[in-house]
Each structure stands twice: as C-alpha cells, then as structure tokens.
Amino acid sequence: MGHGIFPLIIAIQVILILACIATWIIQGRKSWTRQPRVGEDRTTTWNQHWGDTYGPELKKRLLGPLFDRLETDDQIGNLIIDVGSGAAPVTRLLKTKPERKRICVDVAADNGLSADELMVRLDAGRVGDFGALSFRKALLRASRFLGMDPRTKAGREYADTVVFSDILNYVDFWKVLHGFAQYLKPGGRMVIVNLPIRGNRPLFSVKGLKDNRHLYAFLFEHHFEIEYKSFPKRPRDATDESEELIVLVARKRSAGR
Ligand SMILES: C[S@@+](CC[C@H](N)C(=O)[O-])C[C@H]1O[C@@H](n2cnc3c(N)ncnc32)[C@H](O)[C@@H]1O
Secondary structure (H helix, E strand, O other), rough: OHHHHHHHHHHHHHHHHHHHHHHHHHOOOHHHHHHOOHHHHHHHHHHHOOOOOOOOHHHHHOOOHHHHHHHHOOOOOOOOEOOOOOOOOOHHHOOOOOEEEEEEEOOOOOEOOOOEEEEEEOOOOOOOOOOHHHHHHHHHHHHHHHOOOOOOOOOOOOOOEEEEEEOOOOHHHHHHHHHHHHHHEEEEEEEEEOOOOOOHHHOOOOOOOOOHHHHHHHHHHOOEEEEEEEEOOOOOOOOOOOOOOEEEEEEEEOOOO
C-alpha cells in the first residue's frame, strides 16, 4: 500500500503540470490570434502583446548562422536598427561590442534603455515624417543615445544595418522600407525575414508585403543589390518563391555604383 501510493502521487503531479502547460500554451495562442475589439486601434492591440515572443527558436535558426556569417565578413557594423523589434529583439542574437549600438523601433516599445540598446516607441510608418511629434521625439531620443546632434545632416544615412523581422505584413511595407532606407549608409545592409500573408491576419496592413516579388521591385527601384536570399520552408519541388518565408540580405549601393 505504502509503495503503491508514491508513484500515484508522482503521476498526479505530472498530469497537473502537463495540464498547466497546455492551458498556458492555449491561452497564449488565443491572445495572439484574437480579433481586435470594435473601436480598438492596432497600437492598443500591439501594446497588449508587448512582451510576447514570436517563434524565438525559429528566428534563432533562421538568423543566427546568417548573423555569424555577416559578422565574420565584417558586414554588420556598429549601428543597427531593428524595426518592429518586439520586446525580445532578434538583434540581441548579434554579438555585443563596446562600440556597437542597437536602436529597436516598435509601436508598442517601452522606451527602455541600456548601454547598447535603445527601445524607441514609434509607428514605423512615421519614420522621416518631421511633421509628426512622435517622430521628432524618437529622433531626439535616438540622437541622445548616439551622442549626436539631431539637426546635422550626419543624422541621416548613419545606420550600418537595418533589420525587419516579421514586421512587413503589419505595415505599409514600401513606405516603411523607403523611410528606413534613408537612414542607411551607402554600402549598409537590410536584413529581412518575412512570411507573406501569414501571421496575425486581423492586424495586417492592406499595404503589407504579400508577395516577395514586390520586395524585389522595391529593392531594384531603391538601388539595392540582393546579396543573399533563402526560402527555408519551401518544399524541395516547389519553384514558386513569391509567397514563401524569405530571409534576405540586400546592400545599399553607393552613389554611382
Ligand atoms: C510579429 S512581431 C515580430 C517581433 C520581432 N521582430 C520578431 O521577429 O520576433 C511584430 C512586431 O511589430 C510591432 N509593430 C506592429 N506594427 C508596427 C508599426 N506600425 N510600427 C512599429 N512596430 C510595429 C509590434 O508591436 C510587434 O512587436
């Protein structure tokens, strides 16, 4: 009797723990996919999701080796902008270096600050819009973080790398890429991860990136050279890449090249 009760208690404990984990996963999925309430704007919904993570293991698999390769070839640089970073930015996968700084832009950001990372609350569609107070405030914070005068021309074309991970479905992708391209140095790079038309559909922008070919059109028009492109989830026999999960690196050409 005494011997039989002990395994039973362990079994009950295991079942309870498994039930808790299952409830936690189901609740998490429900909250990420729930429809915004009537009258609720997207920012409010994203605010409620601040702190969530979005497939961190997948992002690590997709971006870890790519970042390592770019680091080895000295192609990341010291000023990195992470657009739509969330609270667990993928750019934290990059090496930390005393001279390296990352600016994480997110519509729901908590404006947190550390020696190497600044979180900036900003609708990415507002970048470059000097008429918007939110952009001027964001620029001021970023300039202070970098020890720069926001009024100087040097404030533009300054970033070495701009990362867009899992954001281009949710914004006017052309406007956002165009806006941040202005802050990228000639020779600097965009790193893009996107899964067209998949994610939290109720939060999608009608102007989101729905087809990878639209991304190529943007890059061509803005004089970017695609250096790396992969489709890690494309079935081996599929030839159509237009709606596949894409990981891409593109380099901004210097003037005249
Ligand atoms: C699917 S999550 C991706 C987070 C992170 N980049 C990653 O790959 O794990 C999308 C993020 O974009 C942010 N976001 C959505 N719309 C935005 C906008 N208009 N401007 C800036 N950030 C936005 C959300 O707050 C959220 O943190």
